[in-house]
Amino acid sequence: MSDIRIQKEDFDVSAEIAALSEGRIDIGAVASFTGKVRGDGDLMALHLEHYPAMTVREIETHIAEANARWPLMGVRVVHRVGRLQPGDNIVFVAAASAHRKDAFEAADFLMDYLKTRAPFWKFEERAGGDGDWVAARTSDDDSVKRWR
Amino acid sequence: MSDIRIQKEDFDVSAEIAALSEGRIDIGAVASFTGKVRGDGDLMALHLEHYPAMTVREIETHIAEANARWPLMGVRVVHRVGRLQPGDNIVFVAAASAHRKDAFEAADFLMDYLKTRAPFWKFEERAGGDGDWVAARTSDDDSVKRWR
Amino acid sequence: MKLLYFAWVRQKIGIAGEEFALPQDVSDVSGLVEVLAARGANYAGAFRDLGALRCAVNQTHSGFDMKITDNDEVAFFPPVTGG
Amino acid sequence: MKLLYFAWVRQKIGIAGEEFALPQDVSDVSGLVEVLAARGANYAGAFRDLGALRCAVNQTHSGFDMKITDNDEVAFFPPVTGG
Numbered sequence: 001m002s003d004i005r006i007q008k009e010d011f012d013v014s015a016e017i018a019a020l021s022e023g024r025i026d027i028g029a030v031a032s033f034t035g036k037v038r039g040d041g042d043l044m045a046l047h048l049e050h051y052p053a054m055t056v057r058e059i060e061t062h063i064a065e066a067n068a069r070w071p072l073m074g075v076r077v078v079h080r081v082g083r084l085q086p087g088d089n090i091v092f093v094a095a096a097s098a099h100r101k102d103a104f105e106a107a108d109f110l111m112d113y114l115k116t117r118a119p120f121w122k123f124e125e126r127a128g129g130d131g132d133w134v135a136a137r138t139s140d141d142d143s144v145k146r147w148r
Numbered sequence: 149m150s151d152i153r154i155q156k157e158d159f160d161v162s163a164e165i166a167a168l169s170e171g172r173i174d175i176g177a178v179a180s181f182t183g184k185v186r187g188d189g190d191l192m193a194l195h196l197e198h199y200p201a202m203t204v205r206e207i208e209t210h211i212a213e214a215n216a217r218w219p220l221m222g223v224r225v226v227h228r229v230g231r232l233q234p235g236d237n238i239v240f241v242a243a244a245s246a247h248r249k250d251a252f253e254a255a256d257f258l259m260d261y262l263k264t265r266a267p268f269w270k271f272e273e274r275a276g277g278d279g280d281w282v283a284a285r286t287s288d289d290d291s292v293k294r295w296r
Numbered sequence: 297m298k299l300l301y302f303a304w305v306r307q308k309i310g311i312a313g314e315e316f317a318l319p320q321d322v323s324d325v326s327g328l329v330e331v332l333a334a335r336g337a338n339y340a341g342a343f344r345d346l347g348a349l350r351c352a353v354n355q356t357h358s359g360f361d362m363k364i365t366d367n368d369e370v371a372f373f374p375p376v377t378g379g
Numbered sequence: 380m381k382l383l384y385f386a387w388v389r390q391k392i393g394i395a396g397e398e399f400a401l402p403q404d405v406s407d408v409s410g411l412v413e414v415l416a417a418r419g420a421n422y423a424g425a426f427r428d429l430g431a432l433r434c435a436v437n438q439t440h441s442g443f444d445m446k447i448t449d450n451d452e453v454a455f456f457p458p459v460t461g462g
Contacts, residue, residue, distance in 0.1 A: 014162035017182060025187030025234035031255075032180045034165060035462055038246060039173030050461070051385055051454060054438035079461060086173035091462050098186060100379075101291065104256050107179075111248055111462060117440065119454075120461025121386035133387045136458030143249065183379055198378070199302055199371060202355035227378060239379050248462075259379060265357065267371075268378025269303035281304045284375030 003075050004059050006050060008082040011092050020074040020096045027073050031103035032094035033111050039086035042127035046134075048081040048090070051119035055079075062113040066095065069109070069147075070102040077110065079120065112144040151223050152207050154198060156230040159240050168222040168244045175221050179251035180242035181259050187234035190275035194282075196229040196238070199267035203227075210261040214243065217257070217295075218250040225258065227268065260292040297366050299332075301342070302373035305349065308342040318366040325351050325360045325370060342372070350375055380449045382415075384425070385456035388432070391425040401449040408434050408443045408453060425455070433458055 005011075013034060021027045037046050063075050074096040084090060091114065095106035114120075122134040153159075161182060169175045185194050211223050222244040232238060239262065243254035262268075270282040300313040322328055333343040343349065346360065352371045353362045364370060383396040405411055416426040426432065429443065435454045436445045447453060 012162055013165055013180075014160050017161055021184065021235070023235075025185075028184055028186040030182040030184070032161075032182070033248060033252065034178040034180070035248065036169065036176055036178070037173075038176040048461070049386060051383065051435070051438075051456070053452070054435055054454070057438050058440075087169070087171075100181060100183065100259055104181065104252070104259075108252050111252075115459075115462035117459065118461045119385070119435070119456065119459055121457065122460045123386070133457065134460040136460055140462075196378070197303060199300065199352070199355070199373070201369070202352055202371070205355050206357075263376075263379035265376065266378045267302070267352070267373065267376055269374065270377045271303070281374065282377040284377055288379075 003063065004056050004077045006052070006055055006079050006081055008080065010080070010089055011078045013092065016076045016078065016092060017094055020076055020094055024073065026098060027096045028098045029100040029103040030094055030096045031100070031107040032092065033107050034089055035091040035111075037084050037086050037088045037090055043086060043124055044127055045083050045085045045125045046090070047083050047123040047125060048079075049121045049123070050079075050081050054119045058118050059114070062110055062117065065113070066106045066109055070095075070097060070106045072097050072102065072106055075106070075110065077114070079114070079118070081120070083125075109147055112140070112147065115140045116144045151211065152204050152225045154200070154203055154227050154229055156228065158228070158237055159226045161240065164224045164226065164240060165242055168224055168242055172221065174246060175244045176246045177248040177251040178242055178244045179248070179255040180240065181255050182237055183239040183259075185232050185234050185236045185238055191234060191272055192275055193231050193233045193273045194238070195231050195271040195273060196227075197269045197271070198227075198229055202267045206266050207262070210258055210265065213261070214254045214257055218243075218245060218254045220245050220250065220254055223254070223258065225262070227262070227266070229268070231273075257295055260288070260295065263288045264292045297364070298369040300369065300371040302371065304374060305342050305372045309338050318364065318368075323363055325353065325358065325362050325364060328364060328370060329360065329372075348374060380447070381452040383452065383454035385454065387457055388425050388455045392421050401447065401451075406446055408436065408441065408445050408447060411447060411453060412443065412455075431457060 076094045078092040093110045095103045097103040125131045224242045226240040241258045243251045245251040273279045297318050299316050332339050380401050415422050
């Protein structure tokens, strides 16, 4: 079962969670996070670019770290790339465990690392044709420091 | 839109999250939690009982509290009752917000309050016909204290 | 007043609930518990250890010192275990 | 060696990547940046503010003091903004 996917297509949250827990009775908790494109003034779309040779490798490192910290029974990461419009899904992370605290913390941790380490970049396409690259946020850097 | 449901039927996570965010472009983050029945030795099933006149009222109080603490754009709570077998879903909580920290914290908070305040009780049906009521866990009480 | 029993409280007493006339000299949940515990072995068993019991008055978690009247709904149950 | 540029680094330089022969006297990413910045206005613009730049050597986040050889893949990009 591939637990990391980078794709242009949308994802289905139920199917992802079902794939995590199918045929298992030891999973008591699945925490998930879905990130979406927010409409913001004249934002037409986000263009998501990534570094394919590095992306999966980097996310695998985060998942290995999460598995070392929490007794997880499965993890799913789906990240979309390409042109995404307001309301579209961007990213999905789920973590399964026997207990809810472990699942919540692991999903939170994985999102922090995705935001600050995984090689994705967002370009904002504005009405009229211009646009700009999204700048990294110091709040994301602060958030990831919680896990050190 | 009803954001609290107590039901015997299973729920669909995708449909719940879609209902939260449908037609909206201001939601950037949806955190969700799915609780499931864990198989445990000779556990045949859990029987979930609740206090109908109090349940929705109590959960509404938790949701109002969550809305007062975080800038939320929607909340869903689904709790199943009746006989549930290992692997079955028990509970679903989702919180939507502009930003991920608010969504994560609100979902975590709502689960803590559901576990320690909402009037549900679990009876464990064991192989051979005997069984016992699940005892409340002090770890759940400790967890809810984080929010005080 | 209306009394409701859940989980093992219901099993020990043997009924899920009942109408009950609150004695005039009883004004809080503790007083009600004393009266109920004296009604028979099943009630006595259910109310033996108040530390293991919780109550709600009119669908709101309450302490045993909560004032009650004959118009109230009082529920007794163990600590909740949902979620 | 293989060089890769992402986001505005790619836009400023004008290409997504290139093969490049690492000069023999260059042994780390900082030295490579100096050589690249001298190749023209587009490179100079991309490498003007190293505080706004990040790099990866062989698909791993690295500091600018990371040792490199002509067999490595080096990528330059702004701080990541996924998720």
